[in-house]
Amino acid sequence: MFTSISPLLTRENITLALSIFGTIGTLVTLTSSYLTKRKNLKVNLVSFTYRRDLERLMLSLTFENRSRLPIAIISISVIKDNKELNFEPYPSCVGEYTHRHGNEIVDRKFEYNLNLPVDIQQLSAVSGVVLFGISPTDLENLSTPLTLLIRSTRGKVQKIELPPDQIKWI
Helix, strand or coil, X not given: CHHHHHHHCCHHHHHHHHHHHHHHXXXXXXXXXXXXXXXXXXXXXXXXXEECCCCEEEEEEEEEECCCCCEEEEEEEEEECCEEEECCCCCCEEEEEXXXXXXXXXXXXXXXCCCCCEEECCCEEEEEEEEECCXXXXXXXXXXXXXXXXXXXXXXXXXXXXXXXXXXXX
């Protein structure tokens, strides 16, 4: 049996086999590296509300970074009638929590809108509220869905359509 294999064990054939194994290993490494380090940002729209008291469109969003590299959300905007509206950059109180023990206030927390840029570490998530200054008459007379644009430090702009019939009015 060794005599039938020995003509195949030449220096050229061994070099060829090693180069083929090295090429296959390199392709597997490149593919797995691409799949684990590519942009994998999942955006979940929790609620889509118009608050009449603030006169603002309030979007509650969750950003989930499923990649192995950190990512930053640098801009969030809405396209309405081919015009791009940017988020409200200044802090506004969007909610509050009060815990009482009898008549005494024991704890009080205030929730503010999201400040950009938002840094999201690898395999982590961030949530918050984003405000847009849109008048209620403009929202009631929408003919096309709003388009939410999310720009990050990696990859293309993510687009999410927001149908006007799903707006909660409070």
